[in-house]
Amino acid sequence: MGLFSGLSEKLNHIFSKLTARGKLTELEIKQAMREIRIALLEADVNLSVVKDFISRVSQQAVGEKIMNSLTPGQQVIKIVNEEMIALMGSTNSALEVAPKPPTVIMMCGLQGAGKTTMCGKLAAMLKKQGKKPLLVAGDIYRPAAINQLQVVGKSVGVEVYEHGVQKPYKTALEALKVAEKKGLDTVIIDTAGRLHINDELMKELEDVKREIKPTEILLTVDAMTGQDAVTVATTFNDRLDISGVILTKLDGDTRGGAALSIKAVTGKPIKFCGTGEKMGDIEAFHPERMASRILGMGDVLTLIEKAQNAVTEEEMQKLEKKFKESNFTLDDFLTQFDNISKMGDLSQLISMMPGLGRNIKISEKDIDEKRIARFKAIIQSMTMYEREHPEIIKSSRRKRIAAGSGTTIQDVNQLLKQFEQSKDMMRAMKGGKRMPFRR
Amino acid sequence: MGFFSKLKESLKKTKEAISYKLNKLFTGGVLNDEFYDELEMIMLTADIGASATETILEQLREVVDEKHIRKAEDVRTELRRIMVEILEENPCPEYEYPLIIVVAGVNGVGKTTAIGKLAKRFKQQKKSVTIVAGDTFRAAASDQLTVWAERAGVRIVKHTEGADPGAVVYDAVMSAKSKKTDVLLVDTAGRLHNKKNLMKELEKISGIIGREMPEAMHLNYIVLDATTGQNALSQVDIFNEAIDIDGIILTKLDGTAKGGVVLAIASQLQIPVVYVGVGEGIDDLEEFEAENFIDAIVS
Numbered sequence: 001m002g003l004f005s006g007l008s009e010k011l012n013h014i015f016s017k018l019t020a021r022g023k024l025t026e027l028e029i030k031q032a033m034r035e036i037r038i039a040l041l042e043a044d045v046n047l048s049v050v051k052d053f054i055s056r057v058s059q060q061a062v063g064e065k066i067m068n069s070l071t072p073g074q075q076v077i078k079i080v081n082e083e084m085i086a087l088m089g090s091t092n093s094a095l096e097v098a099p100k101p102p103t104v105i106m107m108c109g110l111q112g113a114g115k116t117t118m119c120g121k122l123a124a125m126l127k128k129q130g131k132k133p134l135l136v137a138g139d140i141y142r143p144a145a146i147n148q149l150q151v152v153g154k155s156v157g158v159e160v161y162e163h164g165v166q167k168p169y170k171t172a173l174e175a176l177k178v179a180e181k182k183g184l185d186t187v188i189i190d191t192a193g194r195l196h197i198n199d200e201l202m203k204e205l206e207d208v209k210r211e212i213k214p215t216e217i218l219l220t221v222d223a224m225t226g227q228d229a230v231t232v233a234t235t236f237n238d239r240l241d242i243s244g245v246i247l248t249k250l251d252g253d254t255r256g257g258a259a260l261s262i263k264a265v266t267g268k269p270i271k272f273c274g275t276g277e278k279m280g281d282i283e284a285f286h287p288e289r290m291a292s293r294i295l296g297m298g299d300v301l302t303l304i305e306k307a308q309n310a311v312t313e314e315e316m317q318k319l320e321k322k323f324k325e326s327n328f329t330l331d332d333f334l335t336q337f338d339n340i341s342k343m344g345d346l347s348q349l350i351s352m353m354p355g356l357g358r359n360i361k362i363s364e365k366d367i368d369e370k371r372i373a374r375f376k377a378i379i380q381s382m383t384m385y386e387r388e389h390p391e392i393i394k395s396s397r398r399k400r401i402a403a404g405s406g407t408t409i410q411d412v413n414q415l416l417k418q419f420e421q422s423k424d425m426m427r428a429m430k431g432g433k434r435m436p437f438r439r
Numbered sequence: 440m441g442f443f444s445k446l447k448e449s450l451k452k453t454k455e456a457i458s459y460k461l462n463k464l465f466t467g468g469v470l471n472d473e474f475y476d477e478l479e480m481i482m483l484t485a486d487i488g489a490s491a492t493e494t495i496l497e498q499l500r501e502v503v504d505e506k507h508i509r510k511a512e513d514v515r516t517e518l519r520r521i522m523v524e525i526l527e528e529n530p531c532p533e534y535e536y537p538l539i540i541v542v543a544g545v546n547g548v549g550k551t552t553a554i555g556k557l558a559k560r561f562k563q564q565k566k567s568v569t570i571v572a573g574d575t576f577r578a579a580a581s582d583q584l585t586v587w588a589e590r591a592g593v594r595i596v597k598h599t600e601g602a603d604p605g606a607v608v609y610d611a612v613m614s615a616k617s618k619k620t621d622v623l624l625v626d627t628a629g630r631l632h633n634k635k636n637l638m639k640e641l642e643k644i645s646g647i648i649g650r651e652m653p654e655a656m657h658l659n660y661i662v663l664d665a666t667t668g669q670n671a672l673s674q675v676d677i678f679n680e681a682i683d684i685d686g687i688i689l690t691k692l693d694g695t696a697k698g699g700v701v702l703a704i705a706s707q708l709q710i711p712v713v714y715v716g717v718g719e720g721i722d723d724l725e726e727f728e729a730e731n732f733i734d735a736i737v738s
Binding site: 038041042043044046110111113116141142143144145147148151152155195197222224226227228229231232249251253254255 | 719
């Protein structure tokens with residue numbers, strides 16, 4: 001995605017100039033936050049929410065120790081990401097169940113948010129979980145809305161109760177009786193889309209709430225909503241005290257910043273997401289996925305996670321010590337290759353290989369997977385003594401190693417050459433007080 | 440009620456807070472960084488977007504420097520002028536008849552409603568109008584459209600649910616030719632713009648019209664929900680790639696959303712806003728007027 005590359009490039013650019021290591025400084029954070037602010041705004045996170053969020057994260061990030069395997073930029077992103085996940089809440093999207101059936105779910109939201117479709121999806125999901133849902137047609141305004149709900153109900157095999165265009169709370173009350181009589185345990189009330197500033201229609205929802213006392217009041221919000229999401233969510237929440245939020249149309253290419261805004265201003269959990277046009281396209285809300293989507297840096301986040309897991313602190317320190325003592329051996333080289341393989345996709349990883357990504361241009365073909373496998377095989381065909389003293393590997397040993405690893409003498413030569421280059425590189429970096437594995 | 444008063448009325452409801460801020464800002468005085476920060480905030484809150492806001496403010500600073508503007512009130516005049524210019528740069532199409540308008544857009548933006556309102560407008564101009572129910576996907580979409588056709592008092596061509604939209608359009612074009620219909624309004628299924636096969640379907644509809652009725656003026660409008668944020672740019676961009684988009688219908692401006700993203704769209708994609716939806720009644724569709732639109736945001 002264009003935005004993604006844009007942002008991570010910018011961040012890399014900022015951080016490539018910085019040499020201070022160890023802890024994040026205010027300057028580093030400030031520069032990174034400027035870019036993150038734009039990313040969040042382009043993702044439609046509300047401006048005030050962005051401001052709050054950034055000041056919170058900045059405070060938290062100052063003085064934070066930079067992990068060995070990360071660049072300062074990645075470290076900032078990691079903090080931003082974690083904070084965003086924390087803010088967006090848990091994955092617990094279970095619907096409340098009324099102590100005495102039926103459980104009543106009341107839907108609300110603006111026009112075109114996708115309430116009617118979501119009613120059908122919820123009904124289908126509940127049915128799959130063994131519940132017996134009843135759909136109630138409470139949208140008495142939009143032409144053919146009742147009809148649409150009936151079609152939706154039919155397609156998921158759930159009964160629909162409607163009573164024309166009488167007051168929705170009356171229809172809902174009748175529906176409760178129907179549910180009781182027929183032994184249906186969950187009632188889902190569709191309501192008309194309305195503008196949050198339409199007082200009369202908001203009162204109508206308050207009427208339904210007062211008469212029915214729903215177990216859940218779910219606000220349905222289009223994931224593409226812009227800055228206004230906060231106004232909408234705040235108004236609905238103030239008037240109805242909603243119990244949760246459903247985010248629709250997440251199958252589009254929107255970054256979905258509205259999710260963060262809504263959670264920030266209402267404090268109510270986002271329970272489900274609509275992810276397609278079919279009735280089965282409903283998912284529990286995953287804060288981690290949403291966070292990386294809003295940041296538009298899914299790949300970077302995956303890398304950070306992988307780097308954290310792949311290289312342990314201890315291994316790092318051991319390697320670093322070896323560099324210092326200049327007794328880096330082929331065996332260590334092997335460990336390094338193992339770490340690379342552990343992290344997965346190489347083309348993605350080049351940029352974060354300590355010392356490689358930004359400072360030394362290495363094209364992808366230089367470290368492709370097959371080549372690494374070959375190098376590993378070669379080193380594994382050496383004796384321990386050879387690994388520690390590569391200088392003794394002359395032509396007869398090379399022949400033996402090539403045969404043992406199923407490679408050619410050229411391959412062995414190449415590996416030894418690369419090893420020497422790496423050692424030179426390390427020496428050079430040490431001279432510049434810059435450890436390749438630490439930043 | 441005219442466009443201006445109506446739009447302004449609907450725009451102003453909860454815009455008062457911002458207006459207050461703006462007025463305070465413009466009557467305040469000093470043109471320092473803080474002044475521009477405030478201005479930036481107001482624009483971002485209107486969904487104009489980070490990059491368009493930056494461009495506009497840069498331009499504003501230049502003009503302010505050049506003209507040695509010192510009074511905040513004069514800055515407001517310049518800002519308004521810059522924004523209006525952006526919107527007026529792309530002229531709206533001048534209608535010729537027979538006219539076919541294909542109305543496209545993502546789900547839930549108000550396509551069907553916009554078509555009902557458009558039908559009424561053309562009917563009032565004494566044109567013969569036929570609505571084409573090209574949304575054969577959404578449950579009861581053609582029922583909804585039928586209600587609108589009745590309200591506007593125009594004909595409707597529809598097939599059963601799940602039918603091929605191309606076939607519906609073909610039939611409608613044939614009947615329009617024989618009946619010498621002036622205006623054909625084609626509703627299409629809402630589709631998220633990143634669904635390739637659905638975009639193909641739209642291309643097909645457009646192709647049928649061009650092939651079967653080349654003598655007609657053929658326009659493609661996209662309907663945008665004013666509540667939508669920066670994703671609107673992506674929507675217009677991708678629809679524009681599939682079928683050349685000639686104009687925007689901006690709906691739901693009667694809420695609290697400002698629809699500022701059309702500024703970004705106008706400057707980046709050169710597509711004009713043609714109509715705005717300002718309510719749920721059949722008459723609540725007005726021709727877009729840049730000055731009034733900007734005034735309702737900036738004053």
